[in-house]
Amino acid sequence: MTLREGITEASLAIARRDAETLLAHLLHQDRAWLIAHAGDPIQPADHESLRTLTARRAAGVPLQHLTGAQEFFGLSFRITPDVLIPRPETEHLVEAVIAWASTQPSQKLRILDVGTGSGAIALALAANLPAAEITAVDLSPAALFVAQANAKQLGLMHRVRFLRSDLLDALQPELAAGQRFDAWGLQRNRSQAWDAIVSNPPYVAQTDAPTLQPEVRDHEPHLALFAGDHGLAIYRRLIPQAHAALLPHGLLAMEIGFGQRDALTNLLSEPNHTWKDIRFLDDYAGIPRVVLATRL
Numbered sequence: 001m002t003l004r005e006g007i008t009e010a011s012l013a014i015a016r017r018d019a020e021t022l023l024a025h026l027l028h029q030d031r032a033w034l035i036a037h038a039g040d041p042i043q044p045a046d047h048e049s050l051r052t053l054t055a056r057r058a059a060g061v062p063l064q065h066l067t068g069a070q071e072f073f074g075l076s077f078r079i080t081p082d083v084l085i086p087r088p089e090t091e092h093l094v095e096a097v098i099a100w101a102s103t104q105p106s107q108k109l110r111i112l113d114v115g116t117g118s119g120a121i122a123l124a125l126a127a128n129l130p131a132a133e134i135t136a137v138d139l140s141p142a143a144l145f146v147a148q149a150n151a152k153q154l155g156l157m158h159r160v161r162f163l164r165s166d167l168l169d170a171l172q173p174e175l176a177a178g179q180r181f182d183a184w185g186l187q188r189n190r191s192q193a194w195d196a197i198v199s200n201p202p203y204v205a206q207t208d209a210p211t212l213q214p215e216v217r218d219h220e221p222h223l224a225l226f227a228g229d230h231g232l233a234i235y236r237r238l239i240p241q242a243h244a245a246l247l248p249h250g251l252l253a254m255e256i257g258f259g260q261r262d263a264l265t266n267l268l269s270e271p272n273h274t275w276k277d278i279r280f281l282d283d284y285a286g287i288p289r290v291v292l293a294t295r296l
């Protein structure tokens with residue numbers, strides 16, 4: 001049997017592209033190599049492994065859990081069931097922060113990624129903002145383990161500090177003790193240490209769980225997906241915490257879920273923390289996907 005015939009056999013149960021990706025993964029090659037060598041014989045052990053992976057994929061296991069990898073912002077990330085699989089929509093959030101950074105007077109920006117998961121956002125920012133000082137937090141120790149492995153694999157370990165924290169809680173003592181000088185030479189307020197806070201938090205309503213694709217609901221960490229009855233529980237806590245921790249004119253950049261634009265506008269308009277320049281960016285499907293707000 002040839003590689004092509006192996007793919008054709010697997011394609012009876014799963015998408016052909018997935019079959020190609022799985023066989024390429026088994027052979028430690030890329031899909032371009034596979035296409036060029038489609039007429040080569042498939043070894044019996046590889047054929048057996050392809051059948052096993054095909055059966056798991058057909059049973060709904062995400063492709064990334066079978067290959068252990070996902071590309072994000074041009075970087076290859078190691079993925080396990082402990083972390084959310086980075087989504088292409090989240091690249092809009094990274095792009096927005098990079099664009100904002102290019103307008104800042106100093107590139108020595110202190111950026112915090114809240115809910116880092118695989119480290120996708122923090123590491124993409126580290127790779128593209130060489131002078132930035134980046135901290136990444138997550139509540140899940142297992143996720144932080146994966147994020148740190150990704151930092152090592154990408155040669156970015158020295159660029160990102162990882163910390164276990166419930167949102168910004170673990171950073172509070174550090175903020176209270178810190179006396180820093182900002183890019184404009186002004187002494188920062190003791191509790192306002194960040195130039196930007198970025199987050200792709202959990203935002204799915206718990207009540208929407210039955211409507212989620214089983215591939216997502218049954219295989220991705222619920223801590224990464226769900227945020228209370230309306231999906232807003234994390235935003236409600238994060239927005240005031242971010243306001244207290246950002247430098248004046250600092251940026252809050254967050255991914256939002258489908259239909260959450262009005263709710264986020266309301267949360268960012270509450271009187272006890274004031275934001276300006278609240279703006280939403282659409283994803284390629286025309287859905288508001290990113291909210292940006294500047295701290296007053």
Ligand SMILES: C[S@@+](CC[C@H](N)C(=O)[O-])C[C@H]1O[C@@H](n2cnc3c(N)ncnc32)[C@H](O)[C@@H]1O
Binds near residue numbers: 117140165166225234
């Ligand atoms: C939607 S995932 C985003 C992962 C990654 N940033 C990305 O964009 O692919 C949300 C992440 O937030 C983390 N998380 C959930 N609740 C948290 C909390 N209270 N404090 C810190 N992190 C939290 C989850 O463990 C998960 O890794």
